[in-house]
Structures are given as C-alpha cells and as structure tokens.
Amino acid sequence: MLYLYNTLTRQKERFEPIDPKNVRMYVCGMTVYDYCHLGHARVLVVFDMIARWLRQHGYPLTYVRNITDIDDKIIARANQNGETIQQLTERFIQAMNEDSQALGVLRPDIEPKATEHIAQMIQMIEKLIENGKAYPAENGDVYYAVREFDAYGQLSGKSLDDLRAGERVEVDGFKRDPLDFVLWKAAKPEEPSWASPWGNGRPGWHIECSAMGGELFGQTFDIHGGGADLQFPHHENEIAQSCGANGGLCGHNKPVSGSLKKIDSHVKYWLHNGFIRVDNEKMSKSLGNFFTIRDVLKKYQPEVVRFFILRAHYRSPLNYSDAHLDDAKNSLTRLYNTLNNVKPIEFKLDSNGNNNDYTHKFFNAMNDDFGTAEAVSVLFEIANEANKNDSAELSGCLKTLGGVLGLLQDNPEQFLQGGNNVDGLSADEINKLISQRKIARETKNWAESDRIRDILAEHKIQVKDSADGTTWTRG
Ligand SMILES: Nc1ncnc2c1ncn2[C@@H]1O[C@H](COP(=O)(O)OP(=O)(O)OP(=O)(O)O)[C@@H](O)[C@H]1O
Numbered sequence: 460m461l462y463l464y465n466t467l468t469r470q471k472e473r474f475e476p477i478d479p480k481n482v483r484m485y486v487c488g489m490t491v492y493d494y495c496h497l498g499h500a501r502v503l504v505v506f507d508m509i510a511r512w513l514r515q516h517g518y519p520l521t522y523v524r525n526i527t528d529i530d531d532k533i534i535a536r537a538n539q540n541g542e543t544i545q546q547l548t549e550r551f552i553q554a555m556n557e558d559s560q561a562l563g564v565l566r567p568d569i570e571p572k573a574t575e576h577i578a579q580m581i582q583m584i585e586k587l588i589e590n591g592k593a594y595p596a597e598n599g600d601v602y603y604a605v606r607e608f609d610a611y612g613q614l615s616g617k618s619l620d621d622l623r624a625g626e627r628v629e630v631d632g633f634k635r636d637p638l639d640f641v642l643w644k645a646a647k648p649e650e651p652s653w654a655s656p657w658g659n660g661r662p663g664w665h666i667e668c669s670a671m672g673g674e675l676f677g678q679t680f681d682i683h684g685g686g687a688d689l690q691f692p693h694h695e696n697e698i699a700q701s702c703g704a705n706g707g708l709c710g711h712n713k714p715v716s717g718s719l720k721k722i723d724s725h726v727k728y729w730l731h732n733g734f735i736r737v738d739n740e741k742m743s744k745s746l747g748n749f750f751t752i753r754d755v756l757k758k759y760q761p762e763v764v765r766f767f768i769l770r771a772h773y774r775s776p777l778n779y780s781d782a783h784l785d786d787a788k789n790s791l792t793r794l795y796n797t798l799n800n801v802k803p804i805e806f807k808l809d810s811n812g813n814n815n816d817y818t819h820k821f822f823n824a825m826n827d828d829f830g831t832a833e834a835v836s837v838l839f840e841i842a843n844e845a846n847k848n849d850s851a852e853l854s855g856c857l858k859t860l861g862g863v864l865g866l867l868q869d870n871p872e873q874f875l876q877g878g879n880n881v882d883g884l885s886a887d888e889i890n891k892l893i894s895q896r897k898i899a900r901e902t903k904n905w906a907e908s909d910r911i912r913d914i915l916a917e918h919k920i921q922v923k924d925s926a927d928g929t930t931w932t933r934g
C-alpha cells in the first residue's frame with residue numbers, strides 16, 4: 460500500500476487513484492530560456508522516480524510534464540540574443556532533453572507546450588468569466604477575481620486576509636482586488652500575441668497548466684507535482700482556475716477543520732519537491748546562484764548526480780556542494796564495487812517485493828511517501844551482505860532494486876573507470892556527442908555544434924570528418 464504526503468491536506472494519505480485503470484500525473488516543467496540547473500534536475504529526477512515507482516506498483520500511468528515556451532523571460536532573452544522565440548525555446552528544449560537523458564530520466568508520455576494550447580486557455584478564461592470568477596479590464600487584460608473562490612488559500616495555507624496583510628501587493632488600477640491575478644495579458648508592441656475575445660494578447664502563466672491539465676486529463680486527476688516554490692501562487696491559482704471553470708464541481712471537495720471552510724481541488728494529491736540549495740538559499744536563475752546540469756556533468760558522472768538527488772528524501776532540502784557530490788560519488792562507487800566484485804545473477808523481483816527481508820524493507824520505504832533515502836540505505840545493507848557472503852543472488856538483488864530507482868544499470872567496470880577519471884567521456888558519451896553535432900550541423904545550429912566541439916576539445920578528443928562519416932580518437 461502506497462502512502463504519499465499530500466500538500467493539500469498536510470498529511471500522509473493512502474494512494475487511492477480516482478480510476479485505477481488510468482492513473483494521471485501532471486508535473487510543472489521548465490520555462491525554456493536557459494540551460495537547466497541542478498534545481499531543475501531535482502524535479503526531473505524526483506518525478507521520474509515517482510513515475511517509475513507507480514508503474515512498478517502496477518498502476519497504468521500517464522505522465523505529463525509541460526513546457527512553458529512563452530513568458531516574459533523568454534521574450535526578453537530572445538530579444539537579447541537576436542533570435543526568434545521559437546529558435547530559443549527549441550534550442551533549450553533539446554538541451555533539456557539531452558540533460559534529462561544523461562540523468563536517466565525517462566521521457567514523460569506527453570510534453571505539451573503552452574503555445575500549442577492557446578485555444579484551450581481562451582476557452583477556459585471564457586468559462587471563468589461566464590461563471591463569475593473572472594473579469595476583463597479596460598486595459599485589455601483579464602483577471603481572476605480571487606474573492607469569488609471560497610477555497611482560495613487552501614493549498615498554501617494562506618487566507619486572503621493574511622495575504623492582504625502580509626504581502627506587499629502591487630497596486631494596479633485595473634484590478635478589482637490587488638490579489639487578483641492575470642489570466643490574459645493585453646498585447647504589447649513587438650511581443651508575440653494571439654487573437655482573443657478581449658483583443659490581441661497572450662496568456663498568463665497560471666492558466667497554462669489548468670488548460671493543459673484539463674485538456675489532457677479532464678476535470679479531475681490524481682497527482683500534480685512541482686517544486687515547493689510553485690505551491691503559491693502558481694498551484695493555488697491553478698486550483699482556483701480549474702475548479703472555477705468546472706463550476707465548483709471538483710472531485711475532492713471535503714470539509715476540513717481549522718480556518719478553511721473546505722477543500723476544493725481538481726487534483727487529489729499535490730506533491731512538492733524540496734529545493735536544491737546553495738548556502739541555504741534556493742538555487743535559482745533569478746538569484747544567479749545556479750550550476751547548470753551540463754557544467755556539473757563535466758566533473759561528475761551523470762549517475763552520481765542522480766544518486767545525489769535520490770539518496771535524499773524528495774521533500775527535504777538538499778544542499779549542493781562539491782563535497783556532497785564527491786561523497787555521493789564515493790558511495791555510489793561502493794555499490795558498483797560490489798557489482799564488480801560479486802558478479803550478479805538475474806534476480807526476478809516479486810511484484811509486491813516479497814522476495815526477502817531486503818526487498819520487503821525497500822518496498823516499505825518506497826511505499827512510505829517515496830522514501831528513497833531509506834531505500835538507498837537498504838541497497839548498502841544488501842551490498843555489505845553480498846560482499847560478505849560472496850552472494851551472486853544478493854548482488855543480483857542489489858542491481859535489480861537499484862534499477863527500480865534508475866540506478867546501477869551501467870557496466871560496473873565502465874562506471875569504475877569513469878569514476879577514477881571523472882573528467883573522461885565514455886565511448887557512448889562521445890558517440891552521442893558526435894551524433895548531436897551532426898544534427899546541429901545539418902540544421903545549421905552553429906552555436907550547438909560549437910558547444911559540442913568545445914566539449915570534445917576539452918576532453919582531448921580528436922574528431923575527423925570524411926566522406927565516410929566521422930571518426931574520433933583520444934589524445
Ligand atoms: N532550486 C530548485 N530546487 C528544486 N526545484 C526547483 C528549483 N528551482 C526550480 N525548481 C523547479 O523546477 C521546475 C521548473 O521551474 P521553472 O523553469 O519555472 O524555473 P524558474 O522558476 O524559471 O527557475 P528559477 O527558480 O531558477 O528562476 C519547477 O517545478 C520548479 O519548482
């Protein structure tokens with residue numbers, strides 16, 4: 460039985476899908492105007508782990524992770540670079556996919572883009588106006604009227620009164636209430652815009668996820684995830700929009716104790732991962748204290764980064780430093796040493812984890828709100844025992860359970876070689892870079908092909924292009 464911590468109710472709850480034959484999970488993905496940093500890596504890896512565990516449990520899962528490909532920062536960056544928005548976003552979507560793949564993140568089933576769902580957003584805003592939850596203003600913007608949604612504040616635990624008193628809210632002459640938020644922004648000169656009943660404009664960020672979630676999953680779904688920074692206002696607003704557009708007929712409407720009158724959410728379980736922090740501050744592009752995944756991967760093998768993320772519980776804060784990554788590398792090396800010293804034999808995992816005490820413990824840890832920290836410590840127990848008894852079966856068990864977390868599937872020798880020389884690229888990695896370079900050159904993406912050339916040069920890989928293709932040598 461799986462229990463998960465629901466931010467909405469602030470307690471661990473037993474996971475009971477709305478429709479066990481069709482489990483639905485939506486995660487807020489990247490705003491694509493720059494390379495992903497380690498904070499983004501955490502969302503990617505954590506929800507990949509959750510998707511894998513739900514499937515391991517036997518749930519047929521549809522996993523959606525959206526792509527925000529229009530917003531203020533994207534427009535500003537494209538202007539700054541002198542490229543079109545599409546060029547910019549495509550470049551960084553590709554980079555995100557490369558980084559994810561390196562980290563062993565499986566592709567979500569659907570990766571909807573905001574710009575491909577403008578019609579659904581407009582429809583939802585129309586519905587909100589019809590239901591008295593939103594209003595067009597004189598300046599061409601459309602706002603959500605937060606006081607029209609009784610349960611506003613339920614997810615973040617903030618009441619409208621607290622918000623008014625505690626937050627410095629921008630006074631905007633066009634809003635009826637300073638806490639109202641924008642659903643549709645009137646077009647500004649030189650900015651991309653779409654036609655709408657309120658004139659040309661573009662959608663606000665929050666409506667994007669409500670519209671795409673509704674389009675792909677219908678009025679209710681099981682799990683909604685993202686980083687803890689999204690609880691407020693993004694997810695709070697998303698609930699207000701989705702339930703407001705559904706006419707208040709959200710599936711999970713129950714009275715709760717305390718100051719909130721009720722819970723009303725289109726999503727049954729809200730999951731939020733903790734931050735990757737640097738010096739106890741959230742790693743973020745806006746603060747400028749970020750390390751991109753690709754920079755970190757120049758120094759550490761991708762699996763070390765995945766392991767660093769998964770050996771912590773997904774909700775706890777995780778401090779980034781070289782010392783922590785070195786430590787993660789040493790720990791993972793110990794597990795690979797076992798696999799190298801005690802050759803694993805095939806281990807068939809029982810679907811309920813009833814093989815042995817270790818698998819049992821591992822399953823219990825994962826079923827307790829995806830307790831990967833505990834699950835990883837079980838891997839060390841198994842490794843110790845496998846070493847002590849020279850047990851090929853336990854070594855197999857280690858490899859199989861590691862695989863459930865997307866770990867330990869590399870050839871141990873190869874991993875250990877890379878581990879001794881963290882700056883080296885494996886042959887697979889080099890071949891991948893060469894084929895990416897080929898695509899970049901074919902599509903005249905010179906910035907990308909230069910970037911790859913620089914990585915190869917940095918690792919002293921000599922590349923030779925000829926009519927028969929490309930070959931490479933080290934040295
Ligand atoms: N430091 C972090 N730790 C964990 N998750 C993070 C971190 N930074 C961003 N995220 C998550 O990554 C996902 C994508 O975020 P998004 O692209 O909107 O980032 P952003 O807000 O533009 O980045 P930043 O916060 O760096 O300015 C979201 O789910 C967000 O919560």
Ligand SMILES: [Zn+2]
Nearest residue numbers: 487488668693
């Ligand atoms: Zn979102």
